[in-house]
Amino acid sequence: MQVFKVYFKVLRGTAAPLAINLCVFVGLAVLFSSTAPETDPGGFEPVRTPVTVINRDVDGEIARGLVDYLGGVFRLVDYPDDEEKLQDALFHRMVEYVVIIPPGFSDRFLSGQDCAIRKVIVPGSTSSHYVDISIDKFLNTVRLHHMYGRSRNYEASGAELVALAMDDLSVDVPALLKVADGRAGGDPPGHSYYYRYCAYALLAMVTMGVSSIMIAFNRPDLYLRNLCSPIPRRRINIELALGHGVFALGCWGILVALSFVLHGKTLLESGLAGLYALNTLVFALVCTAIGFVVGNFVRSVDAQAGAVNVIALGMSFLGGVFVPQSVMSKPVLTAAKLLPSYWFVRVNDAITEVSAFTPGKLSPVFNGMLVQLAFAAAIFSVALLLSKDRSVSSV
Amino acid sequence: MFMHVFTYRLKCLVRNRQTVFWTLFFSLLLATMFCLAFGHLTSEREKFEPIKAAAVDNQAYREDVRFRQVLEHLSQPGDNQILDLVIVGKQEAEKLLEEGAVFGIIAVGGQGGSNPGAVRTQGGQAEAEAETETDVDTDADTDTDTGTGTDTGADTGTDTGTDTITLTVKERGLKQSILKAILDEYVQASRTVASILATNPGAARQLAAELQQRKGYTEQVSFSDAVPDTMLGFFYALIAMACLYSSFWGLRNTVDVQADLSSKGARRSVAPTHKLKVVVADAAAALVVSFAEVLALIAYMGLALKVRFGSQLGYVVLTCLTGCIAGVSLGHFIGTYVRGSEGFKTGIMIGANMAMSFLAGLMWVDIKHIVHLKAPVLAYINPATLIADAFYSLYVFDTHRRFFLNIGLLCLISAVLCTASFLRLRRERYASI
Numbered sequence: 086m087q088v089f090k091v092y093f094k095v096l097r098g099t100a101a102p103l104a105i106n107l108c109v110f111v112g113l114a115v116l117f118s119s120t121a122p123e124t125d126p127g128g129f130e131p132v133r134t135p136v137t138v139i140n141r142d143v144d145g146e147i148a149r150g151l152v153d154y155l156g157g158v159f160r161l162v163d164y165p166d167d168e169e170k171l172q173d174a175l176f177h178r179m180v181e182y183v184v185i186i187p188p189g190f191s192d193r194f195l196s197g198q199d200c201a202i203r204k205v206i207v208p209g210s211t212s213s214h215y216v217d218i219s220i221d222k223f224l225n226t227v228r229l230h231h232m233y234g235r236s237r238n239y240e241a242s243g244a245e246l247v248a249l250a251m252d253d254l255s256v257d258v259p260a261l262l263k264v265a266d267g268r269a270g271g272d273p274p275g276h277s278y279y280y281r282y283c284a285y286a287l288l289a290m291v292t293m294g295v296s297s298i299m300i301a302f303n304r305p306d307l308y309l310r311n312l313c314s315p316i317p318r319r320r321i322n323i324e325l326a327l328g329h330g331v332f333a334l335g336c337w338g339i340l341v342a343l344s345f346v347l348h349g350k351t352l353l354e355s356g357l358a359g360l361y362a363l364n365t366l367v368f369a370l371v372c373t374a375i376g377f378v379v380g381n382f383v384r385s386v387d388a389q390a391g392a393v394n395v396i397a398l399g400m401s402f403l404g405g406v407f408v409p410q411s412v413m414s415k416p417v418l419t420a421a422k423l424l425p426s427y428w429f430v431r432v433n434d435a436i437t438e439v440s441a442f443t444p445g446k447l448s449p450v451f452n453g454m455l456v457q458l459a460f461a462a463a464i465f466s467v468a469l470l471l472s473k474d475r476s477v478s479s480v
Numbered sequence: 481m482f483m484h485v486f487t488y489r490l491k492c493l494v495r496n497r498q499t500v501f502w503t504l505f506f507s508l509l510l511a512t513m514f515c516l517a518f519g520h521l522t523s524e525r526e527k528f529e530p531i532k533a534a535a536v537d538n539q540a541y542r543e544d545v546r547f548r549q550v551l552e553h554l555s556q557p558g559d560n561q562i563l564d565l566v567i568v569g570k571q572e573a574e575k576l577l578e579e580g581a582v583f584g585i586i587a588v589g590g591q592g593g594s595n596p597g598a599v600r601t602q603g604g605q606a607e608a609e610a611e612t613e614t615d616v617d618t619d620a621d622t623d624t625d626t627g628t629g630t631d632t633g634a635d636t637g638t639d640t641g642t643d644t645i646t647l648t649v650k651e652r653g654l655k656q657s658i659l660k661a662i663l664d665e666y667v668q669a670s671r672t673v674a675s676i677l678a679t680n681p682g683a684a685r686q687l688a689a690e691l692q693q694r695k696g697y698t699e700q701v702s703f704s705d706a707v708p709d710t711m712l713g714f715f716y717a718l719i720a721m722a723c724l725y726s727s728f729w730g731l732r733n734t735v736d737v738q739a740d741l742s743s744k745g746a747r748r749s750v751a752p753t754h755k756l757k758v759v760v761a762d763a764a765a766a767l768v769v770s771f772a773e774v775l776a777l778i779a780y781m782g783l784a785l786k787v788r789f790g791s792q793l794g795y796v797v798l799t800c801l802t803g804c805i806a807g808v809s810l811g812h813f814i815g816t817y818v819r820g821s822e823g824f825k826t827g828i829m830i831g832a833n834m835a836m837s838f839l840a841g842l843m844w845v846d847i848k849h850i851v852h853l854k855a856p857v858l859a860y861i862n863p864a865t866l867i868a869d870a871f872y873s874l875y876v877f878d879t880h881r882r883f884f885l886n887i888g889l890l891c892l893i894s895a896v897l898c899t900a901s902f903l904r905l906r907r908e909r910y911a912s913i
Contacts, residue, residue, distance in 0.1 A: 206700060222661075258644075260646070388501070403516065
């Protein structure tokens with residue numbers, strides 16, 4: 086097993102970039118698990134759009150009432166009355182709507198003068214319509230009570246009007262969340278995101294590691310030296326393949342173990358850990374094949390790094406790893422079907438949808454895995470064929 | 481002599497095709513991929529479009545004239561259209577919902593979610609359900625009262641009144657929430673009318689008119705002309721990465737100047753040219769090549785991919801130049817301080833560049849802002865974040881305070897890295913090479 090031992094000695098040379106790639110992924114995974122949507126509340130809950138209210142009419146009762154009402158409907162995010170900070174928050178969607186209540190708003194509202202709430206929004210966005218509806222609803226309700234609520238000789242105070250409006254707005258329409266085959270709709274769980282991001286980590290790590298080995302063993306002087314060594318060529322190849330297998334399995338094992346560290350409870354409760362792990366294992370095989378190709382056709386470390394990054398980032402972006410497939414345009418998705426990462430993400434999403442182990446639910450999962458295996462086989466075959474041609478011609 | 485070293489160094493660098501690919505074409509390729517994958521995603525995802533909904537065509541719906549009128553009014557084509565409504569049978573509506581062709585089913589008479597697997601909720605408050613039904617009863621009475629002589633007069637006396645309006649959805653989302661808000665508003669307005677008429681019965685006619693004309697209370701203002709497109713963050717992080725890839729040229733310089741790393745380095749070490757002159761000429765050549773590459777990338781992104789950088793072209797160029805200086809300095813620093821083979825140094829540099837670009841938002845655009853909020857120090861010492869933030873602040877803000885802070889910090893980091901590298905390189909002696 087000389088070649089097998091040397092394999093890991095050579096691999097040690099790429100330990101640093103591999104570790105950095107793993108760290109980037111772990112950082113990504115931890116951040117995502119800390120910001121992943123919370124577990125489904127079990128029924129329909131309206132979306133609580135993040136809204137910041139800058140109340141410059143501090144003493145106004147109507148303004149205070151509006152803030153209270155918006156606080157009940159939306160998620161109020163505190164930001165100082167600072168233009169730069171608010172712009173920052175809006176650009177990064179930490180808030181989607183900034184409500185600015187101008188000074189003296191309540192007085193002008195109650196005296197029937199023209200008055201308006203200023204809003205800073207993402208122009209034309211759906212969320213801005215949603216908040217508009219609520220602001221208009223509240224103020225129109227208060228206005229109706231103010232104008233018609235009592236006989237003319239009784240002037241209700243702002244606080245009374247707000248209380249009346251709040252009472253009216255406390256009723257709502259029953260909303261039913263239709264449950265499809267035992268699984269309520271909603272955001273995918275955190276472990277689904279985790280396994281989706283595994284595609285990038287596997288592509289970066291396995292491709293980098295395997296190609297580094299292949300580049301080292303394909304260096305012309307070393308290649309010719311090995312050809313005249315007493316170890317048969319076939320044995321060298323078998324030991325190299327074994328090395329690739331153990332390395333890919335090691336990367337896969339680290340990622341799967343990490344998934345249990347970060348999402349163990351939800352993963353076990355879902356009963357889908359095995360399927361996720363299997364899909365990742367199949368993709369690790371695809372990554373090994375890609376690394377094999379890169380290692381066979383690239384000669385220098387610079388070019389290898391370029392190729393690995395183009396492949397890892399390109400496949401991840403186009404396959405739907407970083408941006409969900411559901412929001413990608415149809416032409417891009419059609420082209421992405423030629424990438425194994427597309428099928429990995431598709432299977433990952435299909436696994437998330439599995440609520441019962443029925444043939445109907447499992448067939449898209451296993452079909453997708455078969456497509457990935459076909460990709461792996463095709464990439465390996467092409468690489469072996471071309472590398473054989475080249476090695477014969479170079480000698 | 482400086483120009484001589486500079487010219488030949490420039491030729492050497494430009495002829496290194498692999499690094500040219502890595503530093504230029506990779507960025508161009510990635511920019512194209514970004515544009516294909518999510519170039520206009522923000523506007524497409526967030527843009528408001530009339531919400532597709534299905535109303536169940538049953539006896540109760542047909543008899544509730546006022547509710548039908550409201551839905552029809554909201555579905556009128558035009559700028560104010562909120563709903564894209566289809567009126568179909570219950571089974572057809574459920575099929576449409578299942579297929580994702582509509583976001584929700586509106587039903588009068590509580591028949592919308594009659595499937596056995598439905599979970600009934602009331603905005604998280606179970607006890608409110610009974611209350612709502614009672615309220616709707618009140619609402620019906622109100623309709624009868626207020627309808628006389630008004631637009632809703634047609635349905636006076638024909639409202640069933642006792643029917644509950646329900647909404648059935650398949651998943652939680654913004655559009656579903658808007659549907660609910662619209663339906664809530666209908667029952668809430670009815671309750672308002674009921675409570676007002678309880679104390680002021682004479683206001684029926686005016687109230688009916690008021691309900692027809694909802695007043696809008698919001699007025700849009702903006703802090704700047706910039707469209708807050710989150711996806712721009714990906715492109716700015718990509719430019720930051722391209723600037724940092726200047727470090728490849730910096731690394732190549734250090735390999736070619738150190739006698740223990742390359743034969744070229746050994747040859748140049750014994751040349752009588754002053755080391756500082758050699759290092760500065762090499763760095764200038766690296767800067768020229770990398771700056772030209774980043775400008776090509778900016779031109780491609782701005783002209784071909786239509787990425788927005790704002791209108792201050794001079795400052796955009798300044799950011800690119802400062803970013804490239806930081807990149808070359810970083811390459812010099814890694815080349816002189818990391819011990820090991822060239823491959824090892826390259827690996828460390830790629831990893832470091834990736835980690836810094838990741839924190840600048842290359843793979844997850846929100847991370848840059850999160851780092852700014854949670855660990856601002858990390859944002860101030862990461863050249864990639866500073867470059868991306870300089871582009872961001874140029875695009876978003878009208879003032880230049882934050883922009884110059886970023887540029888100043890980048891210059892400082894470059895100065896520290898360059899000085900450290902030169903101190904290491906100067907007067908280096910080798911016992912053996």
